[in-house]
Amino acid sequence: MSSVRVLVGTRKGAFILTSDAKRTNWDVTGPHFAGWEIYHLKGSPVDPNRLYASQCSGWFGQLIQRSNDGGKTWEPVGNKFIYEGNPGTHKWYDGTQHPWEFKRVWHLEPSLKDPDTVYAGVEDAAMFRTTDGGQNWQELPSLRNAKGDLWQPGAGGMGLHTIVLDPVNPQRIFIAISAAGAFRSDDAGQTWQPINRGLKSPYELPDPTAEVGHCVHRIAMHPSRPNVLFMQKHWDVLRTDNAGDSWTEVSGNLPSDFGFPIDVHAHEPETIYVVPIKSDSEHYPPEGKLRVYRSRTGGNEWEPLTKGLPQKDCYVNVLRDAMAVDSLDSCGIYFGTTGGQVYASPDSGDNWSPIVRDLPAVLSVEVQTLS
Amino acid sequence: MIRVVLPAHLKSLARVSGEVQIDVADLPTLSSVLTSLEARYPMLQGTIRDHVTHQRRPFVRFFACQEDFSLESPDAPLPPAVVSGKEPLLIVGAMAGG
Numbered sequence: 001m002s003s004v005r006v007l008v009g010t011r012k013g014a015f016i017l018t019s020d021a022k023r024t025n026w027d028v029t030g031p032h033f034a035g036w037e038i039y040h041l042k043g044s045p046v047d048p049n050r051l052y053a054s055q056c057s058g059w060f061g062q063l064i065q066r067s068n069d070g071g072k073t074w075e076p077v078g079n080k081f082i083y084e085g086n087p088g089t090h091k092w093y094d095g096t097q098h099p100w101e102f103k104r105v106w107h108l109e110p111s112l113k114d115p116d117t118v119y120a121g122v123e124d125a126a127m128f129r130t131t132d133g134g135q136n137w138q139e140l141p142s143l144r145n146a147k148g149d150l151w152q153p154g155a156g157g158m159g160l161h162t163i164v165l166d167p168v169n170p171q172r173i174f175i176a177i178s179a180a181g182a183f184r185s186d187d188a189g190q191t192w193q194p195i196n197r198g199l200k201s202p203y204e205l206p207d208p209t210a211e212v213g214h215c216v217h218r219i220a221m222h223p224s225r226p227n228v229l230f231m232q233k234h235w236d237v238l239r240t241d242n243a244g245d246s247w248t249e250v251s252g253n254l255p256s257d258f259g260f261p262i263d264v265h266a267h268e269p270e271t272i273y274v275v276p277i278k279s280d281s282e283h284y285p286p287e288g289k290l291r292v293y294r295s296r297t298g299g300n301e302w303e304p305l306t307k308g309l310p311q312k313d314c315y316v317n318v319l320r321d322a323m324a325v326d327s328l329d330s331c332g333i334y335f336g337t338t339g340g341q342v343y344a345s346p347d348s349g350d351n352w353s354p355i356v357r358d359l360p361a362v363l364s365v366e367v368q369t370l371s
Numbered sequence: 372m373i374r375v376v377l378p379a380h381l382k383s384l385a386r387v388s389g390e391v392q393i394d395v396a397d398l399p400t401l402s403s404v405l406t407s408l409e410a411r412y413p414m415l416q417g418t419i420r421d422h423v424t425h426q427r428r429p430f431v432r433f434f435a436c437q438e439d440f441s442l443e444s445p446d447a448p449l450p451p452a453v454v455s456g457k458e459p460l461l462i463v464g465a466m467a468g469g
Contacts, residue, residue: 060431
């Protein structure tokens with residue numbers, strides 16, 4: 001019998017929520033790593049019991065934890081994230097150049113083929129890779145050659161937060177960096193190019209169509225169509241049909257095209273989900289109504305999904321890594337809020353209910369569909 | 372034998388409950404104690420001081436004998452009471468305001 005396991009990273013620990021395929025009764029364990037910030041945790045697609053977690057604290061820095069039993073037990077693995085060679089400098093708030101400084105791991109992306117290989121997106125923006133289950137991490141340093149000297153942190157830091165692996169072409173990797181943009185490698189991370197043509201950032205950049213500097217919040221792909229990507233940018237929702245060579249805005253009738261997460265239905269590659277947020281300075285839903293918007297047309301035409309979600313006095317945020325889908329026949333959609341709720345819909349977004357209501361602020365949500 | 376008291380989060384990480392006792396040859400210094408501590412508990416590497424520079428993490432403090440040694444040279448000898456085991460070396464997470 002199928003089941004689902006929801007991996008939740010919060011400001012004060014990790015939680016694991018499990019249910020059978022009905023997704024009505026949930027078992028909650030945690031907090032794991034109580035008191036630590038868990039930016040992200042994710043399981044290996046080829047060995048679902050192999051989980052990795054990014055654990056950090058302002059006092060004691062960065063740790064990586066690994067589980068071989070689906071999150072029942074954990075062991076710390078390597079936490080040495082050292083930039084290759086002299087990483088040089090990037091732009092700083094005052095216009096000067098500033099040295100690259102490691103701060104934390106934002107995102108962990110396990111390989112699609114090997115449970116011991118994992119990519120890590122870090123702040124200051126860089127990508128690292130382990131091939132020994134997290135014991136040792138090596139940077140893929142040529143990413144900085146993609147005009148890294150021009151990248152400049154936004155208020156949320158200069159984090160590499162999105163890593164999308166192409167399931168068809170193992171040489172192809174997409175990544176996104178806050179306030180730098182989206183980038184693609186066609187040679188497994190040896191070289192990178194910016195893929196930001198079509199993005200417009202008139203409120204954030206002096207040149208609204210600059211090659212780099214756009215604040216991309218999230219990119220999502222359906223595995224059946226790896227050349228089609230959907231993007232939630234600082235402002236605007238966009239899509240590309242040519243692997244990022246050019247992007248087209250598909251914000252359509254959204255009440256606000258600002259937001260953080262975006263995801264794709266497991267079985268319908270043109271069905272996508274966003275959570276509109278009022279603005280870059282008002283990080284809460286418009287009108288105090290928590291609404292997921294769904295487009296069944298790959299963008300432009302959006303419908304609000306509200307059943308079971310608070311429709312008044314709701315002022316939470318949904319962060320970029322805090323939405324995920326399962327792959328059961330009736331696709332489940334999940335998201336977590338900065339108010340500590342994790343909502344689930346077992347029917348593609350038509351109906352929602354909270355799995356938990358009172359966790360610490362949710363930083364990330366991932367879902368594993370287990371057989 | 373140096374007695375070391377870890378902060379609660381690092382005790383959990385190292386899977387210890389009480390004090391940790393560390394053997395250090397010759398004249399113990401903060402640096403040599405931390406090196407021995409990290410060798411015995413590798414999961415603590417990077418949590419107290421930087422992997423490469425060995426610079427103390429900003430919000431970690433070192434106390435002993437009612438004194439703050441955080442700003443002392445890590446190569447300075449530890450107080451005799453710590454060296455003799457009479458007093459512990461406290462590794463402390465600095466206060467977070469709020």
